[in-house]
Amino acid sequence: MKLSFSPQDEQFREEVANWLAENLCGEFERVRHRGGPGDEHHLVEERKAWERKLAEGGWTCIGWPQEHGGRGASIEQQVIFNEEYARAGGPGRIGHIGETLAGPTIIAFGSDEQKQKYLPGILRGEVFWCQGYSEPSAGSDLGNVKTKAEFDEAAGKWRINGQKVWTSLAHESEYCFVIARTDPASVGHKGLGFFLVPMDQPGVTVRPIEQITGTSEFNEVFFDDAECDATDIVGAPGDGWKVAMGLLGFERGVSTLGQQMLFQNEFDAIVKVARENGAARNPALRQRIADAHVGLKILRYNSMRMLSGGEDGSLQKEAMIYKLYWATWHRNLGKLAMDVLGQESEILDDAPYELNRLQSMYLFTRSDTIYGGTNQIQRNIIAERALGMPREPRG
Amino acid sequence: MEFAFTDEQQMIRDTAADFLAEVSTSEAVRAAMDTEQGYDAALWDRVCQEMFWQAIHIPEAHGGMGLGYVELVAMLEQMGRFLFCSPFFSTVCLGVNALRVAGTAEQQAQYLPEIVAGKTATLAYASANGGWNSDSVTATCRSEGEGYRLDGSYRYVTDGHTADLLIVAARAPDSAGDEDVSLFVLDANTAGVSRRWLPTMDQTRKQAEVILDGVVLQSGALMGEAGKAWPALQTVLDLARVAVAADQVGGAQQALDITVDYLQERVQFGRVIASYQAVKHKAADMMVKVEAGRSALYYAACVADETLNGGALGSELGEAASVAKAWCSDAYFFNAGCGIQLHGGVGFTSEYDIQLYFKRAKSTETFLGDGAWHRERLAQQILDGEAAA
Numbered sequence: 001m002k003l004s005f006s007p008q009d010e011q012f013r014e015e016v017a018n019w020l021a022e023n024l025c026g027e028f029e030r031v032r033h034r035g036g037p038g039d040e041h042h043l044v045e046e047r048k049a050w051e052r053k054l055a056e057g058g059w060t061c062i063g064w065p066q067e068h069g070g071r072g073a074s075i076e077q078q079v080i081f082n083e084e085y086a087r088a089g090g091p092g093r094i095g096h097i098g099e100t101l102a103g104p105t106i107i108a109f110g111s112d113e114q115k116q117k118y119l120p121g122i123l124r125g126e127v128f129w130c131q132g133y134s135e136p137s138a139g140s141d142l143g144n145v146k147t148k149a150e151f152d153e154a155a156g157k158w159r160i161n162g163q164k165v166w167t168s169l170a171h172e173s174e175y176c177f178v179i180a181r182t183d184p185a186s187v188g189h190k191g192l193g194f195f196l197v198p199m200d201q202p203g204v205t206v207r208p209i210e211q212i213t214g215t216s217e218f219n220e221v222f223f224d225d226a227e228c229d230a231t232d233i234v235g236a237p238g239d240g241w242k243v244a245m246g247l248l249g250f251e252r253g254v255s256t257l258g259q260q261m262l263f264q265n266e267f268d269a270i271v272k273v274a275r276e277n278g279a280a281r282n283p284a285l286r287q288r289i290a291d292a293h294v295g296l297k298i299l300r301y302n303s304m305r306m307l308s309g310g311e312d313g314s315l316q317k318e319a320m321i322y323k324l325y326w327a328t329w330h331r332n333l334g335k336l337a338m339d340v341l342g343q344e345s346e347i348l349d350d351a352p353y354e355l356n357r358l359q360s361m362y363l364f365t366r367s368d369t370i371y372g373g374t375n376q377i378q379r380n381i382i383a384e385r386a387l388g389m390p391r392e393p394r395g
Numbered sequence: 396m397e398f399a400f401t402d403e404q405q406m407i408r409d410t411a412a413d414f415l416a417e418v419s420t421s422e423a424v425r426a427a428m429d430t431e432q433g434y435d436a437a438l439w440d441r442v443c444q445e446m447f448w449q450a451i452h453i454p455e456a457h458g459g460m461g462l463g464y465v466e467l468v469a470m471l472e473q474m475g476r477f478l479f480c481s482p483f484f485s486t487v488c489l490g491v492n493a494l495r496v497a498g499t500a501e502q503q504a505q506y507l508p509e510i511v512a513g514k515t516a517t518l519a520y521a522s523a524n525g526g527w528n529s530d531s532v533t534a535t536c537r538s539e540g541e542g543y544r545l546d547g548s549y550r551y552v553t554d555g556h557t558a559d560l561l562i563v564a565a566r567a568p569d570s571a572g573d574e575d576v577s578l579f580v581l582d583a584n585t586a587g588v589s590r591r592w593l594p595t596m597d598q599t600r601k602q603a604e605v606i607l608d609g610v611v612l613q614s615g616a617l618m619g620e621a622g623k624a625w626p627a628l629q630t631v632l633d634l635a636r637v638a639v640a641a642d643q644v645g646g647a648q649q650a651l652d653i654t655v656d657y658l659q660e661r662v663q664f665g666r667v668i669a670s671y672q673a674v675k676h677k678a679a680d681m682m683v684k685v686e687a688g689r690s691a692l693y694y695a696a697c698v699a700d701e702t703l704n705g706g707a708l709g710s711e712l713g714e715a716a717s718v719a720k721a722w723c724s725d726a727y728f729f730n731a732g733c734g735i736q737l738h739g740g741v742g743f744t745s746e747y748d749i750q751l752y753f754k755r756a757k758s759t760e761t762f763l764g765d766g767a768w769h770r771e772r773l774a775q776q777i778l779d780g781e782a783a784a
Contacts, residue, residue, distance in 0.1 A: 001404065001465045002397050003697045003708060009396075076396055271777055280778040290721075290770035293777055294691075297718045301398075302690035308398040318690060321683045376672075382682055383675035387655050390670040 003304075005076060013080045019057055020088040028053065035092025036262060038364035040217035044094065044172055051095045051125030060125050061099050068107055068115065069123045075307050079257050086261025094172060098122040098129035102177050105194075109234050109243045118175075118196065132164040132178035132197070132221060133244070140377045143188040143241070147223060149180040149195060151230070158228040160197060163220060166371065170206045170219040173199055178223070179244050182237035192240030196232040203227060213363045214353040256303045256322070263296055263330060266361055270337050273358075279340045288336050295329045320386050324378035327368040334365035398693065400469065407462075408469040412476070414446060419477035421748050424599060427480035428751075431592050432557055433601035434480045443513045448483060450511045452703070453491055457507035464634075464703060468641040468696040475645025478599050478751055482515040485554035488638035489631070490516025493562045495703060496634070497578050497618040497627040506560060506580065515557065518635075519549035519605045520564035520628060527632070527764045529573045529625050534607060536565035536577055543617065545579065545587075545610040551762070555603030556592040559583055562618070563607065564628055573625040578618040585610055597758035599751060630702065633716035636763050637695045640716075643723035643759050644692050647685040650730040650752040654678065654737050657747075661739070677733050684726035688719070695719040714776065721769035727756040 005013070024032060031046050054060050063078045064070025073081065093099070103122045106114050121127030138144040147162025160180055170176065176197050183191030197204070203226030208216035235243050274280040274289060302325065305318045337358040338345040349356050355363065369375045383389040400408065418438055427434050443449050452467050453459025467487070474483060487510075494506055494516075510516060521531040534547025545565050549555070561583050567575035583590070587610035593602045619627060655678055658669035668674050695715040702709035731753040735742035742749050760766070 001400060001693060001697055003694070005396055079396070275778060280774075286774040286778060287767060287770050289777060290774040293773055294718050294721050294770065297694075297714075298687045298691045298722060301694040302687060304396065304398040305690050305693065308396070317682065317686050321686045324679070325683055325687060376676070379676040379679035380672065382679035386682060387651075387675075387678055389655065389658065389675050389678065390667060392670055392672055392675075393666075 009076050009080060012077050013084060016081050016084040019059065020084060020090065023053060023057065024088055024090060031091040032089035038213060038360045040092060040169065041215050047091050047094050050091055055123060055125035060095060061103060061123050064103060064107065068119055079307060082258030083261060086258045094128055094169065095122065095125055097131055097169065098127065101131060102129040105234065105243060105246065108246055113231055114196065114234065127175065128169065128173045130167050130170045130173040130176045132167060132176045134166045135163060136165055140374055145179055145181060145192060147178065147180040148184060149182050149193050156230050158195060158230065158233065160195065160223040160226040160228060163222050165220050167219045167221045168217055170221050171208065175199060176221065179240045189241040191238055193237045194234040194240040194243040195228045196234065197226060197228045201226060212366065213355060213360055260296065260300050260303065266333060267292060267296055269358060270340050274340045277342065279342065285340060292333055292336055299326055299329060317386055320382050323373055324375055327375065330368050331365045334362035338362050404466055404469055407466050408473060411470045411473040415473055415477040415479055419479045424478045424480055424751065428598035433554065434482060439481055440513065442481065449486055451487065453507050453511055457503060458511040459507065464699040465696045468637065468692060471638055471641035472645035475642035476649040478755060480599055482554045482557065484638060485517035485558055486510060486515045488635050489518035489553065490560060490562060492634045493518050493631045496630050497624060498580065499618065501615065502580055502618060514559040515554065516560035516562065517552060517554050517558035518562045518631065519552040519555060521551060522548060523550040527768065529576060530571060532564045532566050532576050534563065534565040535568045537568060539611060542611060542613045543579065545607045545612065547607055549605040552603045552605050554601055555605045556590045561605065564624065567622060575622040576625040576628065577621050578624040578628060579612055579616045580618055581612055581616050595758065597754035599755050600758050630712065632763060633712045634699050634702065636716040636720040637699045639759050639763055640692050640695065640719040640723040643727040644685060644688045646752050646755055647688060647727040647730040650734040650749060651678065651681045651685055653748060654734040657738055674737060677737060681730045681733055684729050688723040688726040691719040691722045714773065717769040717772050720764060721766045724760040725766045728760055731756040
C-alpha cells in the first residue's frame with residue numbers, strides 16, 4: 001500500500017497542468033467552472049469548441065487503447081488528468097457520454113465497421129452522444145423497457161418506437177444509444193437490443209423537462225418510426241442487456257476523482273461564506289462543516305481504493321457503496337450550503353428565477369439520490385450482492 | 396499509487412485472523428474480561444513468543460520485525476474484530492510509538508529490546524479534568540538535583556494497573572497549554588508510583604488511575620528536551636488514534652457480520668428476516684459506514700507510516716487521524732447500536748456477543764477524543780486559520 005505517484009506520473013501531471021494553463025484561457029476563460037450537473041445548459045457552443053480544443057491537444061479519450069486513437073493512459077494518469085482538469089476549472093465535459101460510455105461500449109462490443117464509423121468523431125470532440133435507457137415505466141426497474149425495435153426487411157433498417165426520459169444533453173447530441181425490445185413477446189432482461197440511433201431525423205422528437213431548478217438539462221425523447229441502420233445494432237438482437245450492463249462497468253471509475261474536485265470547489269465556496277457571514281462561529285454549523293470535510297476526504301480515499309482494484313479483482317465493497325455514499329454526502333452538502341447562508345439563502349440573483357451557484361447545487365442535489373439507481377435500489381444491491389441477503393419476493 | 400494491501404500484508408492479516416479465531420473466542424474474551432488484569436497471561440506469552448506481534452514495528456536494529464504501520468493496522472483490525480483482550484494496544488500503540496517518536500537513542504536501545512522480550516508498557520498523560528488536549532496534562536515536574544521530581548495523577552490510563560513500563564507527561568508548575576510539557580519513561584515499580592484499576596462498563600478494555608507522589612527520576616528518564624514534548628506527544632496520540640480507528644473498523648465489521656448471520660437464521664412471518672427490505676436497508680447502511688471507515692483508516696495508516704519514516708505525507712497525520720477517528724468512532728457505535736436493534740430481544744441479552752461490541756464501541760469512541768472532538772479540531776483548521784488564497 002503506497003500513496004505516492006511515480007516520477008513519470010508526476011511529469012505527466014506537469015504536462016497536463018501546463019497544457020491547461022496555456023489553453024484554458026483567452027476565448028475559453030468564460031467556460032471555466034461552467035457546465036456539469038445543474039449548469040449543463042450554459043455556454044453550450046463555447047464548451048463544444050472547448051471539446052475540439054481538447055481533441056487537438058490529444059486530451060480526449062486518453063484512457064482508450066492506442067489502437068483506437070486514445071493514449072492508453074494508465075489508471076494513475078487518468079486520475080491525474082481528471083484532478084488537474086478539475087483543479088484548472090475545466091468546464092463540464094459535453095463529450096463525456098461519448099468518451100466514457102458510448103465509445104468504450106463500441107470498443108468492447110461493437111463491430112469493426114461501428115468502430116470506424118463512430119470512434120473518430122468522439123475522439124475529435126465533434127460528435128456528441130446521449131443515453132437512452134430510462135422510460136416512464138422503466139426507472140429503477142430498467143428491465144421494464146417498452147420501446148420497440150422492429151426490423152423493416154423492405155427498407156433494410158430498424159424502426160424504433162417508444163419514449164425515453166431523463167435524457168441528459170439529448171438536444172445537443174448527434175447520437176443516442178438506445179435499449180429497445182427486439183422481441184415483442186419478451187419481458188425483463190431478455191429480448192433487448194442495443195442501438196446507435198442518429199438524433200437528426202424526422203422520427204426523433206426532443207422535449208426538455210423543466211426541473212425544480214427552473215432549468216432543463218434533462219429531456220424526454222420520443223421515437224416515432226425512427227430509423228437505425230441494420231449495421232447499427234451493437235451485438236445481436238437479444239444481447240442488449242449484456243451490452244448495457246457491460247457499459248455500467250465503465251461508468252464508475254476515474255471520472256469520480258474529477259467529480260470530487262468539483263465537490264471540493266463547492267465545499268470551499270461554503271467555507272468562504274461561513275467565514276464571511278459569521279456562520280463559522282456557530283458551534284452546530286462548525287460540526288456540520290467539519291463533518292462534510294471528513295465525508296469528502298473519505299470519498300477521495302474510497303475512490304483510491306476502488307481504482308487500486310481491490311485484492312483479488314472480484315467483489316469490491318468500496319465500489320458497491322460508492323454511489324449511495326457520494327449521493328447522500330452531496331445532498332447533505334446542499335442543505336449545509338443553505339443553512340450556512342441563513343436568510344440570504346432565499347434571495348435570488350435575479351428575476352424571474354436566477355439561482356446562484358449554491359442555490360442551484362442545493363436544488364440539483366435532490367436528484368443525486370435518485371438518478372443512476374436511487375438510494376433505495378443501492379441499498380438493495382448492497383444487501384443482496386455484498387451481504388448475501390435474500391431478495392424480497394417480487395410480484 | 397497502490398492503495399490496496401500487498402500480498403504480504405494480506406498474509407499478515409489472514410494469519411492474525413486465523414490465530415485470533417482460535418484463541419479469542421467468545422468464551423475466552425468473557426473469561427479475560429472478568430479479571431482485573433484483563434488478559435490471559437499465558438496467551439500473551441504465546442503471542443509474544445510464537446507470533447512475535449509485540450515486535451511488529453520495532454526496528455530490526457532493536458530486535459523487532461521492522462514492519463510498517465499498514466501491517467500494524469491490518470493486525471489491529473483483526474484484534475478489534477475478535478475483541479482480543481491483551482496489552483497489545485497499550486504496549487505497541489502507546490509504548491513503542493512513544494519510544495520511537497520521543498525516546499532518546501539510549502532509551503530506545505534499552506526499552507525496545509525489553510518490549511521485544513515481553514515487557515508491557517503504557518502512556519499516561521491526561522488527568523481527570525477531561526479533554527484530550529495539552530491542558531489535560533496537570534501532573535507536574537520540578538528539577539531536583541541532577542534529576543526530576545514528579546507529582547500528580549492520571550486517569551483513563553489503558554492497562555495502567557498492569558503495565559511494566561510507564562511513559563508519563565508532566566508540565567512545569569504553573570504552566571499551561573502546549574508549553575512546558577515533558578515526557579518521562581520509568582519503571583512502574585518506581586517508588587512513589589501507585590496504581591488503581593478502574594472498573595469499566597466495557598470490560599474488554601481496562602483502564603486505571605496512576606498517581607505519582609514525589610516520584611524522583613534521574614535525568615536519563617527525560618524523553619527529548621525538557622518542556623518541549625507536546626508536539627511529539629501529539630504525534631504519539633495521533634498514531635494511537637489511527638490504531639484505535641483500526642480496532643473500531645474491525646469491531647464495526649464484526650458487528651455487521653454477526654448481525655447478518657443472525658438475520659439469515661431468524662424466521663418471522665414465514666421467512667428469514669434478512670429478506671425484509673426494512674432490515675436489509677439498515678444492514679446496507681452499516682456496510683457503508685464500515686467500508687467508508689476502512690478507506691479513512693487505510694489512508695491514515697499510510698500517512699502514519701510516513702510519519703514514522705520521515706515521508707512527505709507525514710505532515711498530514713493530525714488531519715488524517717482526526718478524519719479516521721471521527722468517522723470510525725461514529726461508525727462503530729452506529730453499527731453496534733443497529734446490531735442490537737436488528738437482533739431484537741436477544742440483542743439485549745448478555746448471552747449474545749453484540750452487547751460486547753456495543754460497549755466497546757462507546758469506550759473506544761470517547762477514548763482519545765470522540766467524533767465531535769475531532770470535528771471541532773478539524774473545524775479549527777478549516778475555519779479559524781488564515782483564509783486560503
